[in-house]
Amino acid sequence: MKNKSKNNFLKAIFDKPLLFHIIVWLLIILVLSWLTSLNGNWPYTFYLLNMLVAVPPMILFNYSMAWLSGKLMLKEKQYLLFSFSFIAMTSFCALLIPVMNHWFFFGMIYPRIFEPSPWFNWRHVPQNLIILWFPFFIFLLKTLFENWFQSEKEKLVIENKRLLAEIQLMKIKLHPHFLFNTLNNLYAMAKVNSESTPDYIMKLSEIYRIMLYECNKDFYSVNDELCLIRNYIELEKIRYDERLKLNMKIPEYIDNNLLIPPLLLFTFVENSFKHGCRNDLKNPFIDISVSVDNEFLYFHSLNSLPRNSNIENNKGGIGLDNTRKRLELIYENEYLYEYKVSENQYEVNLKIPNLRES
Secondary structure, eight states: OHHHHHHHHHHHHHTOHHHHHHHHHHHHHHHHHHHHHTTOSSOHHHHHHHHHHTHHHHHHHHHHHHHHIIIIIIISOOHHHHHHHHHHHHHHHHHHHHHHIIIIIIIIISOOOSOOOOSOOGGGHHHHHHHHHHHHHHHHHHHHHHHHHHHHHHHHHHHHHHHHHHHHHHHHHHHHHHHHHHHHHHHHHHHTTOTTHHHHHHHHHHHHHHHHHTTTSSOEEHHHHHHHHHHHHHHHHHHHGGGOEEEEEOOSOOOTTEEEOTTHHHHHHHHHHHTTGGGOOSOOEEEEEEEEOSSEEEEEEEEEOOTTOOHHHHTTHHHHHHHHHHHHHHHTTSOEEEEEEOSSEEEEEEEEEOEEOO
């Protein structure tokens, strides 16, 4: 709680340019007066007042160069002209500092009680340059960091837009993929005048109701995804009859605030049938389970594979390839996805963090 209050305090300072500049200038004056007092014999207040007299040339130099750097360097890329301006302003303000000291500090605040000395001394040139350039580099670093943070923020916005566009493109690819498979099934059943065709059409209608009204979102309820999976499996059970050994553990209902990208789990289920059981003419089997705890959603599928299956080479085709990309784009490094291919079975384990509706 203390760290949060501290961060809010610092943010409030940086968000108010006037307050930030006042604080920075106070620190600069205190630090420079302390540095100049290290090799001196006078009290600290003497050097502090001396530094205050030099503040007008310092302000003139720093804010004029800040304006010129933004105009000549960042906008117009006139580096040579900026270099010339930097040298000219340095020379002018470096000469203005001893003038201010001679006429105001030693003339009015500390009238000279010892021998007269010239207003300009070459030995003071390095000190005057440090006085001018020290604040300039502080404000320059601040400007560079602000530009860097702004650039990173713009990159993040562009990256998020790109990811959203790519996810939308992946969903568009998934829909025709699924439609192609289901229409092939419907065509095969209608060709033999199957009595299950009306039930198949009703299940298909329910699936496309969800896809039509829900899958156009970036996220929807996990319950909609599970409903989609259950209907799809029921369609496949009609097609396979008793030949398919199916073990399904899917919750009937979970927290409706739990969200998931559309068709994420469904693609793995569809893949179990498409690349596994449909080509296994002997004893096809599928095990599917979904579970949820406070932090993660877990998905597991295990299905039989026919001999000479090419699933290891193409890794499941377009649907799974898009799903892997979506996992990476949405969950980044927070998900776990594993698949294992053996001689006669294919296994998928997925663990994704819970996303809840705010």
